[in-house]
Amino acid sequence: MLTYKKPKKKKTPAKKSLATQVDIVPKKGEESWLYSDIVKEHFFTPKNLVMDASKVKDYDGLGMVGSPACGDMMKVWVWIDKKNDKIKKMQWQTFGCASAIGATSMLSVMVSENGGMPIEQALKIRPQDITSRLGGLPTRKIHCSVLGDKALRSALNNYFLKSKQKNRIVEEHARMIDKIAQVTDHDIEEAVLEGAITLEAIQKKTKAGVGNPEVMPEVEQLIKFYREKYFG
Numbered sequence: 001m002l003t004y005k006k007p008k009k010k011k012t013p014a015k016k017s018l019a020t021q022v023d024i025v026p027k028k029g030e031e032s033w034l035y036s037d038i039v040k041e042h043f044f045t046p047k048n049l050v051m052d053a054s055k056v057k058d059y060d061g062l063g064m065v066g067s068p069a070c071g072d073m074m075k076v077w078v079w080i081d082k083k084n085d086k087i088k089k090m091q092w093q094t095f096g097c098a099s100a101i102g103a104t105s106m107l108s109v110m111v112s113e114n115g116g117m118p119i120e121q122a123l124k125i126r127p128q129d130i131t132s133r134l135g136g137l138p139t140r141k142i143h144c145s146v147l148g149d150k151a152l153r154s155a156l157n158n159y160f161l162k163s164k165q166k167n168r169i170v171e172e173h174a175r176m177i178d179k180i181a182q183v184t185d186h187d188i189e190e191a192v193l194e195g196a197i198t199l200e201a202i203q204k205k206t207k208a209g210v211g212n213p214e215v216m217p218e219v220e221q222l223i224k225f226y227r228e229k230y231f232g
């Protein structure tokens, strides 16, 4: 008699979770592109993220910046505890990459945890403060972590303007360093953030000082300043 045998189920290889797929494993001798577990946690479940900007109401300040390095924009909203001059809440929205999402999510937690951060302290947050809470970021991604921090300062300036505290506004004007090559201190800052941390690399990218040797000492000083500011 013929008996029916149930076909054996083929074993399908276990699918990798999305969280493990986002890492790019560096080749031997290359810089690490691995994201820490904290970055992944903030990227996959971002804190204080705004999905629909039309629903954000009654905020005290709004700031927006774009990154010349990659064209991504970042919007930040803040709510202020006026009595104590502290940030009560920060929300944000971006078209940026995983690093920008992870870093800004972490920043929004840092400024609102433990009853809120005093505004003066929030204005002094450095990119290293965010990256160290994230357990690090690939060096080439540091410029993404600066986006949220710049947008926060812009939102606080907007709050100062709206609340008639113009004396507290921190202007971030660009200063011309090389008139011949039309290079400002902001251009050098952006180039450093994109990984040009030697004089040679800066000159290749910006042409600063190439036809104007008198500005070289200042260019070198700025490279040193921004290298220490962003990479410690």
Ligand code: FES
Pocket (backbone or CB within 6 Å): 067, 070, 071, 072, 095, 096, 097, 098, 099, 100, 143, 144, 147
């Ligand atoms: S935000 Fe543009 S590359 Fe990260």
